[in-house]
Amino acid sequence: MKPIYLDNAATTPLDSEALRAMRPYFRQKFGNPSSIHPFGSDARQALDRARETIARHIGADYSEIVFTSGGTESINTALLGVSLARQPRGNHIVTLPTEHHAVLEVCAYLERRGFEVSYLPVDPCGRVSPDAVRDAVTEKTVLISIAHANNETGTLQPIADIARIAEERGICFHTDAVQSIGILPVNAARMGVGMLSASAHKFHGPKGAGFLYIRKSIEIYPLLRGGPQERNHRAGTENVPAIVGMAKALERSAAARAEAETCMRGLRDRLWNGIRDRITGAHLHGHPLERLPGHLNIRFDGVSGQTLLIGLALEGVAASAGAACASGALLPSHVLTAMGLPPEEAMNAVRLTPGRQNTLREIDSAIRIIERCVRRIRRCSKRA
Numbered sequence: 001m002k003p004i005y006l007d008n009a010a011t012t013p014l015d016s017e018a019l020r021a022m023r024p025y026f027r028q029k030f031g032n033p034s035s036i037h038p039f040g041s042d043a044r045q046a047l048d049r050a051r052e053t054i055a056r057h058i059g060a061d062y063s064e065i066v067f068t069s070g071g072t073e074s075i076n077t078a079l080l081g082v083s084l085a086r087q088p089r090g091n092h093i094v095t096l097p098t099e100h101h102a103v104l105e106v107c108a109y110l111e112r113r114g115f116e117v118s119y120l121p122v123d124p125c126g127r128v129s130p131d132a133v134r135d136a137v138t139e140k141t142v143l144i145s146i147a148h149a150n151n152e153t154g155t156l157q158p159i160a161d162i163a164r165i166a167e168e169r170g171i172c173f174h175t176d177a178v179q180s181i182g183i184l185p186v187n188a189a190r191m192g193v194g195m196l197s198a199s200a201h202k203f204h205g206p207k208g209a210g211f212l213y214i215r216k217s218i219e220i221y222p223l224l225r226g227g228p229q230e231r232n233h234r235a236g237t238e239n240v241p242a243i244v245g246m247a248k249a250l251e252r253s254a255a256a257r258a259e260a261e262t263c264m265r266g267l268r269d270r271l272w273n274g275i276r277d278r279i280t281g282a283h284l285h286g287h288p289l290e291r292l293p294g295h296l297n298i299r300f301d302g303v304s305g306q307t308l309l310i311g312l313a314l315e316g317v318a319a320s321a322g323a324a325c326a327s328g329a330l331l332p333s334h335v336l337t338a339m340g341l342p343p344e345e346a347m348n349a350v351r352l353t354p355g356r357q358n359t360l361r362e363i364d365s366a367i368r369i370i371e372r373c374v375r376r377i378r379r380c381s382k383r384a
């Protein structure tokens, strides 16, 4: 049987038009965009066009887009860049315990360097209250970093309300939009954020490319030094083919966005309804409504998430764990425990994320396979 890929939050298949757009920049148009000869100017023009496309799609100015190697680098650049640039003014950062590790580990590093970080509580659906953000900021707060959508549960945060608070207090607000861009409308100006991180491979672009939106008025210290590229914000020769592919993938995702959103929501809801109707003791994690259209984070009573994932993989269904592996030991998801789930329940979570390329047939087959695996695991654990 053809495998069923239900792990689109981890990565998405490359869009065929994005691949076609990238091809010439590997061989015929291989120039370095910093070179002044025609080979260089071909590559430079391609970068300029990609920057214009991305800026237009997120409501930014051309000069506000910095190309990076992906979400992790964008986030590191944003958090370290602003914190270090603003250190003379203050040393306090506000974030959530449910953020991606790219945010949490940079915050932990900054704490070791003398910063104070407030990790605000979230409700059982994973949402933070804007009032909690308002209460947490102080004269010393230089940065708020809160993701638009959570990668494990898909829960959305009240970004525009938080942006207003940041604006009133003159604090830089960064949002990690890695999971939402290409799926929901993401307009940096309308959201009111100061910085926004994105990664191409989450919206059917290539791996190893991303961008960081930095509002014109915001100054950052560059993370990578050694060249004037990206207006001195990020040294190093740009990955031209991947950037061209990223811009094309964003353009294509935006053109089909509303349709893709309806399709993903339909597939995700069919999957959940089918699971809930056929399997007892199934629980949904995350916000029932305010969440990404493709995210389904669930657990089954008495069924280890890891065992279920292995069973699904053996039957050709690709999904993700709700647990992380650290030094060979499985740990419950930091996202689910921060939402109040006991560790033993958080260990049972699995994440299924259909994408725009999945079919109804695949969803129906996946429901049958999940039912079979859950029954088998429950039977085996009763015998043990």
Ligand SMILES: Cc1ncc(COP(=O)(O)O)c(C=O)c1O
Residues within 6 Å of the ligand: 009, 010, 069, 070, 071, 072, 073, 075, 100, 102, 147, 149, 150, 151, 176, 178, 179, 199, 200, 210
């Ligand atoms: C919310 C979120 N932020 C950041 C990242 C890191 O992105 P990248 O894989 O492009 O480094 C991911 C990747 O899974 C993510 O889901």
